[in-house]
Amino acid sequence: MLGLAADRLRADMNRLLAFLFHQGILDEQFLQLQQLQDESSPNFVSEVVNIYFHESEKLLRSLRSLLMDREFSDYNRMGIHLNQFMGSSSSIGANRIRNVCVAFRAASEQNNRAGCLRALEVLEHEYCFLKNKLHELFQIQQQRVLAAGVRYPMQN
Amino acid sequence: MAVNGAVTWLRRAEEIDGYDLSASDSEEVHVLAVDDSLVDRKVIERLLKITSCKVTAVDSGRRALQFLGLDEEKEANGFDGLKVDLIITDYCMPGMTGYELLKKVKESSVFREIPVVIMSSENVIARIDRCLEEGAEDFIVKPVKLSDVKRIIDYMTMDFREGEERRGGINKRKLRDDGDDRFSSSPPSTLSSSSPTAPSNWILRPDVSK
Numbered sequence: 323m324l325g326l327a328a329d330r331l332r333a334d335m336n337r338l339l340a341f342l343f344h345q346g347i348l349d350e351q352f353l354q355l356q357q358l359q360d361e362s363s364p365n366f367v368s369e370v371v372n373i374y375f376h377e378s379e380k381l382l383r384s385l386r387s388l389l390m391d392r393e394f395s396d397y398n399r400m401g402i403h404l405n406q407f408m409g410s411s412s413s414i415g416a417n418r419i420r421n422v423c424v425a426f427r428a429a430s431e432q433n434n435r436a437g438c439l440r441a442l443e444v445l446e447h448e449y450c451f452l453k454n455k456l457h458e459l460f461q462i463q464q465q466r467v468l469a470a471g472v473r474y475p476m477q478n
Numbered sequence: 479m480a481v482n483g484a485v486t487w488l489r490r491a492e493e494i495d496g497y498d499l500s501a502s503d504s505e506e507v508h509v510l511a512v513d514d515s516l517v518d519r520k521v522i523e524r525l526l527k528i529t530s531c532k533v534t535a536v537d538s539g540r541r542a543l544q545f546l547g548l549d550e551e552k553e554a555n556g557f558d559g560l561k562v563d564l565i566i567t568d569y570c571m572p573g574m575t576g577y578e579l580l581k582k583v584k585e586s587s588v589f590r591e592i593p594v595v596i597m598s599s600e601n602v603i604a605r606i607d608r609c610l611e612e613g614a615e616d617f618i619v620k621p622v623k624l625s626d627v628k629r630i631i632d633y634m635t636m637d638f639r640e641g642e643e644r645r646g647g648i649n650k651r652k653l654r655d656d657g658d659d660r661f662s663s664s665p666p667s668t669l670s671s672s673s674p675t676a677p678s679n680w681i682l683r684p685d686v687s688k
Binding site for chain 2: 358
């Protein structure tokens with residue numbers, strides 16, 4: 323009985339990961355992070371990802387508040403936020419978000435406010451989607467641990 | 479730079495929490511990692527620990543200089559800094575960039591021998607060239623992978639063994655109780671880590687031109 327639950331959970335996890343990679347939402351850098359997780363650092367991936375979520379939400383709020391300001395003209399500052407967002411997204415393998423940042427930055431460099439607003443909406447949407455999916459992934463992984471009754475390193 | 483002798487340094491350092499200076503640790507490479515991004519600091523720290531390095535991660539060039547004891551405005555905090563064997567720094571940082579940090583390190587008579595590796599998410603040849611010309615040991619395009627870190631640490635430890643006689647081992651921290659002081663007059667290194675031309679054993683990331 324327990325064995326079946328563990329198998330099903332592993333299948334769920336693999337299906338979710340395959341989906342995320344196939345859609346280009348995650349790239350191989352995420353795999354790299356998983357490889358850095360082991361018994362000595364069993365929660366490494368979720369720790370890094372949670373830091374990423376925290377920082378990303380601050381950046382998204384800053385970007386939105388910059389663009390909501392009717393007098394807005396500080397594209398420089400927006401570029402800095404975007405570079406930060408791009409950097410951290412690339413570091414955790416959030417490939418699609420990173421690509422949206424690239425497009426966003428291009429609009430920003432052209433001082434194209436409307437383009438920036440559109441890009442920001444896409445960015446917020448992509449971010450929400452990724453956050454939900456990664457939470458789902460972490461939940462499955464937690465359930466796997468519980469189902470097995472012992473702690474073991476994450477397996478792809 | 480205060481030079482109190484190895485024994486005093488060792489005693490002060492032993493009083494500090496969190497620094498384990500047992501004899502076996504003298505073989506570990508101590509890396510100073512500099513990055514303003516918390517996500518990146520966490521990742522580089524893990525990469526370095528997995529490669530069996532001791533890591534000190536700071537969030538700015540200024541703090542890096544303070545840790546080394548090079549910051550003019552602030553006194554070296556507490557101790558003269560644990561011996562740093564390698565500095566790995568992000569290029570784009572607010573305040574002092576990684577390039578500026580590189581320059582400050584290479585301008586210092588005490589620290590110029592410490593290899594400095596630059597990380598950047600931008601794969602810009604001009605930027606890479608500028609860093610190498612200023613004496614950077616290597617340039618990593620982000621996101622940083624385990625293979626990047628392994629390559630650098632392997633190259634460094636190989637270099638240590640080869641260059642040990644030449645440089646008197648000043649790049650490798652050794653805890654000696656014979657009064658050997660890491661700041662004492664090691665012969666000025668003939669190894670030109672700041673030469674504009676790459677030594678033949680320089681390994682650049684293979685796809686750096688992409």
